[in-house]
Amino acid sequence: MKHVMRRSSALGAVLLAVFLVSLDAAVALQVPEVPSRFEPLVVPDPATSLDVATTPVASLHASDRARAGWERFKAAHAGSWRVHLDRRSGAPLLVEGDGIPWSVAEDASVDSIAAGLRTFIADERDVLLADDAELVLDRDGSGKLTDDVWQIVFSRSVAGVPVAGERYVFSVGHGNLIAFGTPRWSRIAVSPNPRIDAEEAQARMIAYMGLTPADTIEVVAPARLEFVALRAPGASGKAPAGPFAGPLGSGYASALVWRIALRVSGELGTWVARVDAHNGAMRSFVDDDRYARVKGGIYPLASDQICPEGCEQPNFPMPFADVTIGAATSTTTTMGVFTCSPAGSVATTKLAGQYIRINDTCGLISEAVTCSADVDLSVSAGTDCTVPAGSAGGNTHAARTNFYQLNRVAERARTWLPSRTWLTTQMTANVNVNQTCNAVWDGNSTNMFKSGSGCGNTGELAGVVLHEWGHGLDQNDGGDFDNPSEAYADITAFMTTHQSCIGRGFRLSGSNCGGYGDVCLSCSGVRDQDWDKHALHTPATPMGFSAPRCGTSSDGPCGGAGHCESYISGETIWDLATRDLPASGLDQPRRGRSPTSSGSNRAWDRAATRTTARSRARTAAAPRRGSPSCASSTTTMATWPTERPTRPRSSRRSTGTRSLAAWRPTRPIRTAPSAQRWLRPS
Numbered sequence: 001m002k003h004v005m006r007r008s009s010a011l012g013a014v015l016l017a018v019f020l021v022s023l024d025a026a027v028a029l030q031v032p033e034v035p036s037r038f039e040p041l042v043v044p045d046p047a048t049s050l051d052v053a054t055t056p057v058a059s060l061h062a063s064d065r066a067r068a069g070w071e072r073f074k075a076a077h078a079g080s081w082r083v084h085l086d087r088r089s090g091a092p093l094l095v096e097g098d099g100i101p102w103s104v105a106e107d108a109s110v111d112s113i114a115a116g117l118r119t120f121i122a123d124e125r126d127v128l129l130a131d132d133a134e135l136v137l138d139r140d141g142s143g144k145l146t147d148d149v150w151q152i153v154f155s156r157s158v159a160g161v162p163v164a165g166e167r168y169v170f171s172v173g174h175g176n177l178i179a180f181g182t183p184r185w186s187r188i189a190v191s192p193n194p195r196i197d198a199e200e201a202q203a204r205m206i207a208y209m210g211l212t213p214a215d216t217i218e219v220v221a222p223a224r225l226e227f228v229a230l231r232a233p234g235a236s237g238k239a240p241a242g243p244f245a246g247p248l249g250s251g252y253a254s255a256l257v258w259r260i261a262l263r264v265s266g267e268l269g270t271w272v273a274r275v276d277a278h279n280g281a282m283r284s285f286v287d288d289d290r291y292a293r294v295k296g297g298i299y300p301l302a303s304d305q306i307c308p309e310g311c312e313q314p315n316f317p318m319p320f321a322d323v324t325i326g327a328a329t330s331t332t333t334t335m336g337v338f339t340c341s342p343a344g345s346v347a348t349t350k351l352a353g354q355y356i357r358i359n360d361t362c363g364l365i366s367e368a369v370t371c372s373a374d375v376d377l378s379v380s381a382g383t384d385c386t387v388p389a390g391s392a393g394g395n396t397h398a399a400r401t402n403f404y405q406l407n408r409v410a411e412r413a414r415t416w417l418p419s420r421t422w423l424t425t426q427m428t429a430n431v432n433v434n435q436t437c438n439a440v441w442d443g444n445s446t447n448m449f450k451s452g453s454g455c456g457n458t459g460e461l462a463g464v465v466l467h468e469w470g471h472g473l474d475q476n477d478g479g480d481f482d483n484p485s486e487a488y489a490d491i492t493a494f495m496t497t498h499q500s501c502i503g504r505g506f507r508l509s510g511s512n513c514g515g516y517g518d519v520c521l522s523c524s525g526v527r528d529q530d531w532d533k534h535a536l537h538t539p540a541t542p543m544g545f546s547a548p549r550c551g552t553s554s555d556g557p558c559g560g561a562g563h564c565e566s567y568i569s570g571e572t573i574w575d576l577a578t579r580d581l582p583a584s585g586l587d588q589p590r591r592g593r594s595p596t597s598s599g600s601n602r603a604w605d606r607a608a609t610r611t612t613a614r615s616r617a618r619t620a621a622a623p624r625r626g627s628p629s630c631a632s633s634t635t636t637m638a639t640w641p642t643e644r645p646t647r648p649r650s651s652r653r654s655t656g657t658r659s660l661a662a663w664r665p666t667r668p669i670r671t672a673p674s675a676q677r678w679l680r681p682s
């Protein structure tokens with residue numbers, strides 16, 4: 001089994017990577033759900049949609065002046081060179097090659113290297129097309145990339161007016177000038193002297209937005225002049241569509257604009273206008289807020305390193321996470337997206353969101369970033385208290401995995417049980433608790449234990465996390481605990497993971513679960529709820545399974561151990577979802593579905609909508625030892641699809657009378673014993 005999974009892991013990883021990449025793209029396009037009233041007024045920034053026209057120098061005609069210039073450059077600087085120009089400007093997009101010897105002193109600085117580069121730029125004026133007077137050293141963008149590589153960036157300013165988005169970048173390292181180029185170097189051919197002043201420009205912006213004295217305005221950035229690049233108009237007077245094919249260096253025009261940024265009280269967004277400083281036209285009008293994401297690595301299913309689902313996967317969104325910017329706290333969307341406003345703010349999350357708060361024994365959680373960069377909780381090797389380099393002590397695998405898995409399952413439950421207050425209030429998830437080989441729902445919180453004694457960290461195993469949360473839902477779904485709650489919890493886990501093996505990776509040795517004598521065939525978790533993955537290949541029934549195997553501890557509906565008797569209901573629902581319903585033509589077979597897929601869950605939800613008639617039939621068919629509770633057992637998932645307003649027919653649930661003594665951990669968690677539900681008997 002593991003070999004099969006390993007063989008498919010490469011493909012799985014690729015598919016997962018593709019999924020994540022497309023997710024990234026989708027998130028980047030995320031916009032606020034409630035659009036601002038200014039949305040219809042948007043005029044895209046022309047400079048952001050300018051297309052460079054990449055042209056290899058070698059493709060130019062031999063008599064072309066630019067080509068002659070680069071031939072001279074190559075002759076002067078030995079070695080091989082690759083030169084690509086922007087046909088619109090004639091300036092080099094990228095020049096790279098064997099390099100020009102460039103010694104960098106031990107005590108070199110950005111300024112000292114930049115000074116040397118200015119001489120080079122002046123010497124090569126005919127091919128670089130940059131005037132020394134226009135180059136403004138960008139100290140924020142410049143610096144040491146690695147021990148031996150420097151990046152020096154010059155932004156551009158003409159007659160003291162900055163040119164938006166234009167810069168020259170130089171890479172110096174290993175004793176050479178390695179590469180240089182400019183993403184855009186447009187032709188500035190308009191006067192730097194405005195015809196309308198800043199005050200009038202702002203008045204035009206306010207008029208354009210339809211603002212009235214009733215609006216409260218905050219000017220974020222007062223009017224300032226800048227040049228913007230435009231597509232050069234063609235013969236018709238309009239910029240031609242499609243790739244630029246005109247003469248080298250004739251593809252850009254420019255405009256002098258007033259740039260103003262303001263916010264309007266009660267409206268989303270920081271609105272930036274570029275008003276033409278010569279004719280007053282609105283060159284662009286856009287929301288400059290950045291929408292960033294809280295994300296991080298999680299274990300989709302287990303931490304057993306059987307990839308992809310058993311290996312940590314980066315960039316999972318952190319749903320409904322808290323984000324603090326200054327004094328304001330907001331919540332990420334289901335895809336982890338938040339509004340970074342104003343851009344350049346420091347955003348912090350503590351994984352203490354609207355629904356789930358992580359409490360990590362390993363330390364505090366506090367991850368911050370200057371947005372609009374994403375708050376990336378990142379990934380790391382190791383287990384338990386290991387965190388990514390530079391992270392706070394509580395940014396563990398278990399913290400990230402619990403936050404993601406619990407928010408996802410609770411989100412799904414809210415669609416079925418919209419009025420359950422438990423699902424809308426914050427639950428604490430304790431992770432890396434200083435115990436091993438178990439996990440517990442304590443009546444208020446889930447508690448996941450560290451690795452050790454041959455067991456994995458249960459907070460890194462989706463099946464265990466979901467199982468304990470399932471007890472919480474069971475207790476809070478309107479009917480207190482069902483019996484056995486263990487079945488309810490296992491069903492909650494596999495309805496989400498689509499894995500009959502509950503808590504894969506629990507046994508670090510990889511050995512199979514015992515199955516109360518009907519041993520599991522391929523499950524390193526605590527139970528396998530597929531009867532066909534046990535040695536006997538026979539569904540569990542009260543007479544066939546519970547009576548001979550579950551003992552007489554009396555906490556199960558048939559008088560046996562609840563964990564053991566959970567097999568009867570659990571196997572029933574698994575069988576219904578994976579065999580009976582697909583066979584009835586009610587849904588597609590579930591083969592090939594990713595364990596993390598949130599796609600079609602119809603078979604699963606249908607399985608939940610059925611009352612477990614078969615389960616009841618099995619238990620009712622053979623009430624053993626004269627136990628009436630066996631016949632009336634109603635552990636079901638009926639609570640998932642249809643809210644149950646009254647107590648279930650079974651009111652004979654055991655409440656607090658089950659023998660916990662044998663299960664008690666070395667350091668008991670102080671909670672009402674009646675509410676404690678353990679993953680497994682110990």
Ligand SMILES: [Zn+2]
Nearest residue numbers: 489677678679
């Ligand atoms: Zn349990």
